[in-house]
Amino acid sequence: MERELALEIVRVTELGALSSARWIGRGDKNAADDAATTAIRSMFDSVSIDGTVVIGEGEMDEAPMLYIGEQVGNRNGPSVDVAVDPLEGTEVVACGLHNAQSVIAIADRGSLLHAPDIYMEKLACGPELAGRLSLEDPAETTLRKASLITGKALSELTVMVLDRKRHDQLLATLRGLGVRVKLIGHGDVAGAIAAALPDSDVDLYMGSGGAPEGVLAAAALKCLGGELQGKLLPEGPFELQRCLMMGIENPTRVLSMEDMVGTGDVIFAATGVTSGEFLSGVRFIGKERAETHSVIMRAQSRTIRYIRSIHFLPGKEIPQVTASRPDAAFI
Numbered sequence: 171m172e173r174e175l176a177l178e179i180v181r182v183t184e185l186g187a188l189s190s191a192r193w194i195g196r197g198d199k200n201a202a203d204d205a206a207t208t209a210i211r212s213m214f215d216s217v218s219i220d221g222t223v224v225i226g227e228g229e230m231d232e233a234p235m236l237y238i239g240e241q242v243g244n245r246n247g248p249s250v251d252v253a254v255d256p257l258e259g260t261e262v263v264a265c266g267l268h269n270a271q272s273v274i275a276i277a278d279r280g281s282l283l284h285a286p287d288i289y290m291e292k293l294a295c296g297p298e299l300a301g302r303l304s305l306e307d308p309a310e311t312t313l314r315k316a317s318l319i320t321g322k323a324l325s326e327l328t329v330m331v332l333d334r335k336r337h338d339q340l341l342a343t344l345r346g347l348g349v350r351v352k353l354i355g356h357g358d359v360a361g362a363i364a365a366a367l368p369d370s371d372v373d374l375y376m377g378s379g380g381a382p383e384g385v386l387a388a389a390a391l392k393c394l395g396g397e398l399q400g401k402l403l404p405e406g407p408f409e410l411q412r413c414l415m416m417g418i419e420n421p422t423r424v425l426s427m428e429d430m431v432g433t434g435d436v437i438f439a440a441t442g443v444t445s446g447e448f449l450s451g452v453r454f455i456g457k458e459r460a461e462t463h464s465v466i467m468r469a470q471s472r473t474i475r476y477i478r479s480i481h482f483l484p485g486k487e488i489p490q491v492t493a494s495r496p497d498a499a500f501i
């Protein structure tokens with residue numbers, strides 16, 4: 171993949187973020203998601219790829235746009251798989267909370283795992299720990315190994331975890347060991363990435379979240395030299411069947427980076443919608459301008475590029491919040 175493609179991709183996440191940011195704090199997560207999806211779908215038409223969505227807004231019968239199998243791009247470029255979450259953190263935007271992003275990863279055709287929309291157990295870490303931990307180990311063993319490898323005392327390790335009831339047992343173990351726990355309300359793509367950024371204070375990301383988000387995070391971690399191991403958690407025969415239909419033969423085995431993102435090049439881009447672990451959110455400046463913060467990374471070079479953009483809004487197709495919404499009077 172040409173490196174210039176990274177810049178084309180980040181333009182797409184920027185527009186997704188700008189469009190959904192109009193909906194911050196308006197209590198309407200579907201409208202926020204629709205705005206990002208519509209913007210990203212239209213912007214993809216100008217991107218120089220022959221892309222197929224493998225992770226998107228759902229199956230063709232569930233989603234009008236960015237559905238699994240949809241062709242995107244202007245066909246004037248490489249054949250790639252596309253994983254896209256137009257708005258990672260729909261609830262976050264609806265409630266005006268932290269950690270929402272527009273996220274896209276592209277990789278050579280056939281590289282990205284077709285992950286069903288079910289939960290996945292995740293263990294993510296940075297380059298120092300990559301290849302040296304196992305999701306099969308109990309949490310305590312993982313922490314003790316991490317402590318030995320990094321030379322940090324258990325009390326100096328920081329683990330990021332989604333704040334969910336289902337993680338009570340994990341949290342009890344971590345607290346019992348004396349490690350520092352950073353809880354996040356939503357947005358585990360950013361959470362997993364935090365474990366691998368060179369300037370981050372997070373050592374590990376642990377716990378379960380969405381499987382599609384797991385693949386997106388794995389794409390980012392590949393660009394950072396980190397690792398994400400995942401284990402799908404199908405609940406009941408329907409979800410199990412869904413895994414099989416998506417070509418995952420043994421749905422409960424541990425999935426490696428290679429299983430999730432292949433061995434070739436990957437480009438990952440994200441733009442903050444609300445401020446989070448490593449990206450600031452959209453800031454509207456007066457009536458005509460808005461500022462965005464994005465990251466673009468490429469596995470081949472492992473450069474991490476942060477882009478701050480000041481957009482001139484009249485020149486962009488950003489859907490307005492419609493007058494029928496309760497707070498439209500303030501727009």
Ligand SMILES: O=P(O)(O)OC[C@H]1O[C@](O)(COP(=O)(O)O)[C@@H](O)[C@@H]1O
Nearest residue numbers: 258259260261356357358379380383
């Ligand atoms: O809220 P749950 O059911 O625990 O699911 C966790 C998932 O939800 C998120 O926090 C937000 O997902 P959405 O964008 O679908 O709202 C993900 O980052 C995470 O993987």
